Amino acid sequence: xxxxxxxxxxxxxxxxxxxxxxxxxxxxxxxxxxxxxxxxxxxxxxxxxxxxxxxxxxxxxxxxxxxxxxxxxxxxxxxxxxxxxxxxxxxxxxxxxxxxxxxxxxxxxxxxxxxxxxxxxxxxxxxxxxxxxxxxxxxxxxxxxxxxxxxxxxxxxxxxxxxxxxxxxxxxxxxxxxxxxxxxxxxxxxxxxxxxxxxxxxxxxxxxxxxxxxxxxxxxxxxxxxxxxxxxxxxxxxxxxxxxxxxxxxxxxxxxxxxxxxxxxxxxxxxxxxxxxxxxxxxxxxxxxxxxxxxxxxxxxxxxxxxxxxxxxxxxxxxxxxxxxxxxxxxxxxxxxxxxxxxxxxxxxxxxxxxxxxxxxxxxxxxxxxxxxxxxxxxxxxxxxxxxxxxxxxxxxxxxxxxxxxxxxxxxxxxxxxxxxxxxxxxxxxxxxxxxxxxxxxxxxxxxxxxxxxxxxxxxxxxxxxxxxxxxxxxxxxxxxxxxxxxxxxxxxxxxxxxxxxxxxxxxxxxxxxxxxxxx
Numbered sequence: 001x002x003x004x005x006x007x008x009x010x011x012x013x014x015x016x017x018x019x020x021x022x023x024x025x026x027x028x029x030x031x032x033x034x035x036x037x038x039x040x041x042x043x044x045x046x047x048x049x050x051x052x053x054x055x056x057x058x059x060x061x062x063x064x065x066x067x068x069x070x071x072x073x074x075x076x077x078x079x080x081x082x083x084x085x086x087x088x089x090x091x092x093x094x095x096x097x098x099x100x101x102x103x104x105x106x107x108x109x110x111x112x113x114x115x116x117x118x119x120x121x122x123x124x125x126x127x128x129x130x131x132x133x134x135x136x137x138x139x140x141x142x143x144x145x146x147x148x149x150x151x152x153x154x155x156x157x158x159x160x161x162x163x164x165x166x167x168x169x170x171x172x173x174x175x176x177x178x179x180x181x182x183x184x185x186x187x188x189x190x191x192x193x194x195x196x197x198x199x200x201x202x203x204x205x206x207x208x209x210x211x212x213x214x215x216x217x218x219x220x221x222x223x224x225x226x227x228x229x230x231x232x233x234x235x236x237x238x239x240x241x242x243x244x245x246x247x248x249x250x251x252x253x254x255x256x257x258x259x260x261x262x263x264x265x266x267x268x269x270x271x272x273x274x275x276x277x278x279x280x281x282x283x284x285x286x287x288x289x290x291x292x293x294x295x296x297x298x299x300x301x302x303x304x305x306x307x308x309x310x311x312x313x314x315x316x317x318x319x320x321x322x323x324x325x326x327x328x329x330x331x332x333x334x335x336x337x338x339x340x341x342x343x344x345x346x347x348x349x350x351x352x353x354x355x356x357x358x359x360x361x362x363x364x365x366x367x368x369x370x371x372x373x374x375x376x377x378x379x380x381x382x383x384x385x386x387x388x389x390x391x392x393x394x395x396x397x398x399x400x401x402x403x404x405x406x407x408x409x410x411x412x413x414x415x416x417x418x419x420x421x422x423x424x425x426x427x428x429x430x431x432x433x434x435x436x437x438x439x440x441x442x443x444x445x446x447x448x449x450x451x452x453x454x455x456x457x458x459x460x461x462x463x464x465x466x467x468x469x470x471x472x473x474x475x476x477x478x479x480x481x482x483x484x485x486x487x488x489x490x491x492x493x494x495x496x497x498x499x500x501x502x503x504x505x506x507x508x509x510x511x512x513x514x515x516x517x518x519x520x
Contacts, residue, residue, distance in 0.1 A: 019045045030199070033057055035067070050097070055281045061087045061094070069096035077101030078105045083113040093283055100128040110135025110158065117141050123305050127151050132158040133175065140164045140285040155181045156198065167384035174196045178204040179221065182288070188208050198221045201227040202244065209233045210335045219243050225268065228255045237261040248292065251279040251302070262286040269293045274317065275302035275326075282306070290314045293323040296339065303327045318345040319362065324373065326338045342367045343384070348373065365406065368393055371472045376401060386412055387429065387492060404428045409435045410452065419442050432458040433476065436466060436486070445469040454477045456499065459486030470501050474498045480518075483511055489514060 022038040023030035032038040035055050038048045044064045052071035056078045061067065073096075077084035077232045080101040085094060089236045090112040099111050111130035112121060120143045126133040129152035134144060136159045149156040156172035159165065172179035176273040179195035181204040182188065187437060188211045193204040195218045202218035205211070208231045211318035215238040218225040225241040226249040228234070241248040241263060248265035251258060256279055265287060288311045289296035290378060296312035297320045299305065304327075312319040312334060319336035322329065326349045336343030336359040341397045343359030346352065347369045354376045359365040365381035370392045379401045381387040387403035387410040390396060393494070396419040401428045403410040408479065410426035413419070415438045423446040426433040433449035439462040449456040449471060456473030457465070463486045470493040473480040480496035480503040483489065489511045496503035497519040504518065 017508070019047060021047040021049060023049050023054075025051040026055055027051075027307070029490055039065065039067070041065070044235065046333070047365065056493070058082050059085045060341070061085065061089055061283040062094050063089045064091035065089075066093040068093070069098075072096070074098040075100075075109070081107050083109050083111060083135075085112045087112070087114045087116050087119055090116045091118045092116065093122065096124065098125045098127075100126070101130060107131040108154070109140045111152070113137075114139055114142060118230060119143075120145070122146050124148075125150075126156075127166065127325070129153060131454070132156070133172075133218045135159070135161070136162050136165065138162065138254045142166075143168065145156045147171075153175060155179070155204070157181070159183070159185055159188070160430050165189075166191065166483055168192060170194075171196075171429065175199065178220075178410070180204070182206070182208045182211065184208065189214065191215060193217070196221065200292070202241075203227075205229065205231045205234070207231065212237075213344070214238055216240075219249075220371045221245065223252050224231055224248075225248065225265070227252065228258070228338070229253050231255045231368070232257050234258045238261060240261045241265045241268070243267045243270060247271045247274045247298075248289075250274045251282055253277045253279070255279045258283075260284045260287060263288075264298075265289045265292070268289045272296045272312075274281040274298040274300070276300045277307060278302070279306045283308075285309050287311070288313075290320075292316065293317070296336075297305075297321070301326060302328065306332075307334065308332045309419065310334045311337075312343075313339065315339045317341045319359070322346040322349045322352070327351050329353075330355070334358070335364075337361055339363070343381075345369075346371055350374065353377075358467040360384065365403075367391075368396065372396070375399075382406060384433075387426070388412070390414065390419070392416065397422070398418075399423050408431065409433070410449075411435070413439045413442065415436070415439070418447070419443075422446050424448070429453065432475065434458070435460065436463040437461045439463045439466050442466045443469065444471060445514070447471045449473045450475050453478070455479045455482045457481045457488065461485055461486060464488050467488075471495070472497075473503075480504055486511060488512075490514075 004367045013489045035102045036122040047066045050073040052076045110299040111129040133149035133152040139162040142165040146169045146205040153176045155178040156175040169409040175201045180200040191214045201212045201224040202502045213236040221244045225244040247266040250450035271291040280303045295318045296315040301320045301324045319339040332355045339362045343362040351373045363386040364386045367389045375397045381403045381426045387406040391414045394417040399422040405428045407430045410429040411434045420443045427450040433452040435458045456476045468491045472495045483506040494516045
């Protein structure tokens with residue numbers, strides 16, 4: 001008897017655990033004509049298949065089910081001031097619907113609203129929302145994939161206070177604010193989405209950390225491609241960001257320790273990539289930035305960033321522009337080519353390192369103004385107008401650079417003090433190799449200056465108290481060293497040979513010469 005009871009109980013449990021597949025057909029051929037009725041009848045783990053037709057209702061999914069459109073079923077909210085689909089149960093799948101709530105007052109919710117975990121929103125067309133397209137809040141471990149989200153009044157996908165979700169392979173276009181927005185999120189992935197023609201930003205991030213943005217295409221948005229505000233430790237890689245009206249990517253307001261690797265950023269209306277307002281310790285590496293309306297990379301008040309191995313070319317103003325106390329940055333192993341003004345422009349910035357870069361075919365190579373304690377070393381600078389132009393600087397270290405074939409001076413030092421130009425190679429420049437104008441207390445030593453069209457070293461405009469020590473100036477077309485207006489300078493141990501008109505000329509007579517070598 002007990003065995004019979006146990007057998008009956010096991011059969012009952014087995015029957016109750018078998019998932020049921022309900023069919024909904026608005027035409028009446030299924031189990032139900034309304035989707036909500038099927039949801040109310042279902043149990044955990046059941047499937048509901050919705051056949052082709054238009055269903056006018058608002059759904060509340062409060063149990064773990066799969067709700068799938070079999071033939072492009074369309075769901076229109078009957079009350080457009082509430083979500084067309086609200087999911088409050090975990091482990092739900094919503095797949096393959098056309099969903100909208102096109103009429104009614106503007107509202108701050110989504111056509112699809114998710115307040116649960118492990119929810120999959122798959123292959124839906126979400127459109128004409130009076131609020132957001134898909135709205136996730138206080139959730140985790142959700143997947144939003146394969147959806148087309150368009151013509152929503154606010155943002156296409158809006159995620160708040162959520163973590164460990166994936167937004168994958170969606171198309172978001174023509175939404176009234178952003179394509180995708182994350183606010184106070186972490187440990188999420190946004191991968192392989194097309195985000196275009198949204199009326200504010202393609203992807204908008206606020207207070208988000210440890211998120212990954214991989215292989216997204218972000219283009220034709222009316223403001224920024226990425227706008228990143230107060231976000232830390234995020235990873236943006238492999239994204240194509242182009243023809244956005246403002247910046248391609250902006251790191252704003254203390255956005256720090258982010259890694260931007262291998263992105264292509266082009267033809268944006270303003271800067272390709274901008275770091276602004278105390279954004280620090282970011283790494284920008286292996287990116288291509290070209291044909292942007294202002295600068296390739298613009299840094300305003302950003303410090304301790306590493307900018308390396310980027311290809312920055314053909315931008316309308318500068319390759320990299322640094323301003324407003326952008327300090328302690330490392331700029332290394334980049335290529336600056338074909339930019340309409342400077343390869344690198346630095347103004348009112350201190351203690352930066354510019355090392356192992358190639359700057360060529362820009363209007364000017366490297367320009368530094370009103371800055372202190374910067375280091376320029378081991379750069380290749382050629383085929384520009386001016387190679388290096390330093391104005392109103394002090395305590396700057398310029399060493400081991402190769403500066404050649406520029407159409408004006410190799411190095412121009414103007415109104416500058418207490419800087420060192422050491423062991424540079426300057427040749428084939430069409431102006432002077434090194435020119436000093438109103439420069440004081442600088443050390444010029446160990447430089448090789450050859451085949452320049454004018455003078456090897458040229459002092460102008462009352463340049464005083466400089467030390468010019470152990471340089472080689474040879475085969476320059478006008479002269480080796482020319483002190484046109486230089487006073488109280490010391491010139492020692494220089495080798496001055498084979499310069500066309502003269503090896504040395506001193507117009508003032510109050511400079512100190514000693515131990516220099518001249519040929520006949």
